[in-house]
Amino acid sequence: KKVIDTPILIIGSGYGGAVSALRLCEAGKKVVMLEMGLNWEKSGIPFSNLLKPGKSAAWLKKKTIAPFMNLFSLTPFTGTLDRLDFEHINIWVGRGVGGGSLVNGGMAVTPKESYFREVFPDLDARKFYSTYFPLVHKELKVNVIDEQFLKDCPYYQFTRVGEEEAHKAGFKTIRVPNVYDFQYMEKEYRNEVPRSALNTEVIYGNNHGKNSLDKTYLKKALETGNLEILDLHRVDHIKLNDDKTYTLNVQQTDTSGAAVADKIFNCQKLILAAGTMGTLKLLLHSHAMSQFPVHEEIGKSWGNNGNFMTGRNWVKPMSGGTGAKQSTIPVGGIDNWDDPEHPFFTEIAPLPMGMDVATALYLLINRVDKKGEVSYDAGSRKLVLDWNESHTAGMRKNADYFIKKMNRANGGTRSHFLFNNGFGADVCYHPLGGCVLGKATNEYGKLKGHDHLYILDGSLIPGTIGVNPFVTITAIAEYCIENLIRENEFA
Ligand code: FAD
Numbered sequence: 001k002k003v004i005d006t007p008i009l010i011i012g013s014g015y016g017g018a019v020s021a022l023r024l025c026e027a028g029k030k031v032v033m034l035e036m037g038l039n040w041e042k043s044g045i046p047f048s049n050l051l052k053p054g055k056s057a058a059w060l061k062k063k064t065i066a067p068f069m070n071l072f073s074l075t076p077f078t079g080t081l082d083r084l085d086f087e088h089i090n091i092w093v094g095r096g097v098g099g100g101s102l103v104n105g106g107m108a109v110t111p112k113e114s115y116f117r118e119v120f121p122d123l124d125a126r127k128f129y130s131t132y133f134p135l136v137h138k139e140l141k142v143n144v145i146d147e148q149f150l151k152d153c154p155y156y157q158f159t160r161v162g163e164e165e166a167h168k169a170g171f172k173t174i175r176v177p178n179v180y181d182f183q184y185m186e187k188e189y190r191n192e193v194p195r196s197a198l199n200t201e202v203i204y205g206n207n208h209g210k211n212s213l214d215k216t217y218l219k220k221a222l223e224t225g226n227l228e229i230l231d232l233h234r235v236d237h238i239k240l241n242d243d244k245t246y247t248l249n250v251q252q253t254d255t256s257g258a259a260v261a262d263k264i265f266n267c268q269k270l271i272l273a274a275g276t277m278g279t280l281k282l283l284l285h286s287h288a289m290s291q292f293p294v295h296e297e298i299g300k301s302w303g304n305n306g307n308f309m310t311g312r313n314w315v316k317p318m319s320g321g322t323g324a325k326q327s328t329i330p331v332g333g334i335d336n337w338d339d340p341e342h343p344f345f346t347e348i349a350p351l352p353m354g355m356d357v358a359t360a361l362y363l364l365i366n367r368v369d370k371k372g373e374v375s376y377d378a379g380s381r382k383l384v385l386d387w388n389e390s391h392t393a394g395m396r397k398n399a400d401y402f403i404k405k406m407n408r409a410n411g412g413t414r415s416h417f418l419f420n421n422g423f424g425a426d427v428c429y430h431p432l433g434g435c436v437l438g439k440a441t442n443e444y445g446k447l448k449g450h451d452h453l454y455i456l457d458g459s460l461i462p463g464t465i466g467v468n469p470f471v472t473i474t475a476i477a478e479y480c481i482e483n484l485i486r487e488n489e490f491a
Contacts, residue, residue: 002263006032008490009248009267011235011282013037014099015470016457017273018217019477025226027485033227034250034265036234037095038078040102040205041214043255047080047102047205050328051354056080056204059095060257066203067092067309067427068418069353078232078255080205084277086385089304091428093275096205097231100275100470101212103203104429105330106179107347108142109467112337116472119465122438123479132475137177139220140474141211144175145182145331153189155198157323159332161315162348162360169409171334176347179216180329184209200352202328233263237286238270240293244451246270269452269490273477276302276431276458281383283435284376295448297440299374302385302433303463306344306366308395309424310403311351311415315360322360326352334362336402337466343367344398345467359415363429364402366395368464374434392425399423433463437476445480446489454489456480 008024010017013035024031040047040056048054053064053072059082064072066081080102084091094100110133117125136142150156163173180197187193188209196208206212221227232253239247245268252261272279280299286292315322332348349361372387403414403422414422435441437460440448445460447453456477458469465472484490 002261003266004263005266006030007267008032008269008271009034009246009265010271010273012099012272012274012278012457013097013213013218013229014094014101014273014275014457015213015473016477017099017271018213018221019474020271020273020456020481021227022217022221023478023481023485024490025221025224027490029226029490031221031227032265033229034233034235034248035097035229035231037080037097037099037231038255039097039229039231040080041097042231047201047207049204050200050202050352053204058082065092067424076256078253078257081203086387088388089385089426089428091277091431093277093431097229098213098218101179101214102205104470105202105328105347105468106210107330107468108137108140108177108179108471110471111465111467115337115466119462120437122443128475128479132478133471135478136471136474140179140216140471141181142177142179142471143182144177146186149182149186149189150331153327154323155189155325155327156331158326158350158360159330159348161322163332165315165360165406165410166334166348169406171336171405173348174333174335176331176333178329178331179211180206181209181211185327185329197327197329198325200328200354235274235282237289238282238292239286239290240450246453269454271454271456273457276434277383279455279457279459280374280434284374284383285381288376288378293449295440297436297448299434300371301436301439301462302372302374302387302431303368304372304387304392304428305430305432305464305469306364306368306395306466307428307430308364308366308392308399309362309419309427310364310399310422311359311361311418312403312406312412313415313417314358314412315410321356321358322351324354324356326350328352342398342401344402346402347468357417359417360412361415361418362402364395364399365430365467366398367466369394371433371463389425396423396425430458430469432458432461432465432469435459436462437480444483444487446484454480454484
């Protein structure tokens with residue numbers, strides 16, 4: 001086996017990994033990043049759209065795995081979208097250099113300050129709202145759609161109808177910022193540049209327009225000359241050595257998923273940023289393989305960020321419905337968070353199926369009143385999730401209340417076309433928690449029971465943040481890495 005020694009190693013190239021890489025590289029540190037997915041930019045392979053799924057559509061699957069309408073067969077390839085199936089919940093994650101930023105909807109939402117304070121009582125919220133959130137907006141290139149464009153563009157009929165109906169039902173709507181470049185989108189619309197958001201590209205990657213991490217944090221980190229990213233490198237397990245260094249067993253694969261080399265990486269400092277489920281799997285699997293120490297808090301306070309999908313059929317069928325052509329980038333939301341009986345936020349989501357299916361899709365984000373827990377089954381080598389219908393009961397009540405109120409005011413029925421009984425309790429895009437900041441780790445993400453291992457990803461957030469999470473994940477990573485560097489952890 002090839003043995004590689006490196007001082008600082010990062011596992012995963014999503015938000016937490018990208019932030020850590022940039023700040024360490026800027027501080028003059030040499031960093032190696034291991035990512036199991038493909039470096040799409042380097043490969044030159046284009047991303048595919050929703051209507052013609054190709055290589056990028058799914059992680060080593062024979063059929064597409066989008067939340068709806070999986071009619072397409074595939075040749076297994078290391079695609080961008082993966083789905084982890086548990087008994088009561090399916091969790092979608094991004095794979096590739098850029099992690100979830102390659103497949104997500106780009107919604108860049110800052111949490112409500114009151115909720116942030118409730119979720120993180122020990123953090124200095126003032127500093128987050130004055131420093132880290134503005135910094136993250138700048139680095140991620142967050143922008144907002146022009147209101148006149150939104151009004152005129154036929155691809156946003158679904159948002160206009162969604163907002164109009166919400167107002168009629170007495171709900172408050174908000175504009176949602178995004179990392180997709182809306183100037184680019186306006187040019188797409190005028191046919192001055194190749195189309196991406198207006199060409200059903202999103203959950204299998206965007207060829208243009210979207211400022212994913214490979215265009216922002218990772219690009220800047222690479223420009224320092226201090227970062228090396230090794231794609232198609234999957235870490236299997238980690239061993240803690242007697243001298244407190246780490247040894248990683250890594251498999252390099254080709255794009256069909258076949259192993260091409262087994263490698264050993266030795267490092268002094270290790271940053272785990274494999275995403276909530278990836279990080280938990282690595283910690284718990286390593287524990288089963290090599291007595292790797294795991295703190296008793298690991299796996300606790302896991303949540304789906306209150307994700308609950310639902311939809312309505314026959315939305316204004318007489319007046320043109322939600323539109324045959326839809327942009328893939330959501331820009332509208334309904335904010336019902338201040339209602340004490342039914343607090344939720346919902347995205348007015350696109351459903352770009354190439355025809356008007358007269359259906360409105362909503363991804364609700366609720367509070368998580370009952371947290372789940374993640375453990376590991378050594379026999380099957382799989383994560384086990386303590387998560388069932390009791391965890392989503394309150395979310396279902398909110399969805400029911402929301403749909404009924406919308407239908408009373410506007411007509412329509414709960415969408416049985418999209419989900420079994422109109423409720424997608426099992427759809428999760430936002431797994432969070434399991435290595436909670438200040439519980440499983442110290443106040444800056446250093447894992448308890450370890451001297452040189454840091455967790456920097458969504459697993460630090462205790463299962464809920466009330467809005468789409470990547471702005472918060474990025475801000476927490478900025479806060480942690482700044483303080484870890486200041487405390488000379490990487491000296
Ligand atoms: P990730 O971004 O998940 O990155 C982890 C990386 O680690 C991945 O690239 C993975 O391949 C790699 N990895 C894992 N295990 C290993 C291993 N063993 N070896 C090597 N590499 C490994 N959030 C929003 O805020 N707004 C949105 O609009 C939004 N839309 C979404 C839409 C979809 C379809 C999905 C799936 C998610 C969406 N999200 C959205 C959620 C958001 O993308 C995630 O919360 C975010 O990406 C998590 O960041 P992270 O740093 O924790 O890890």
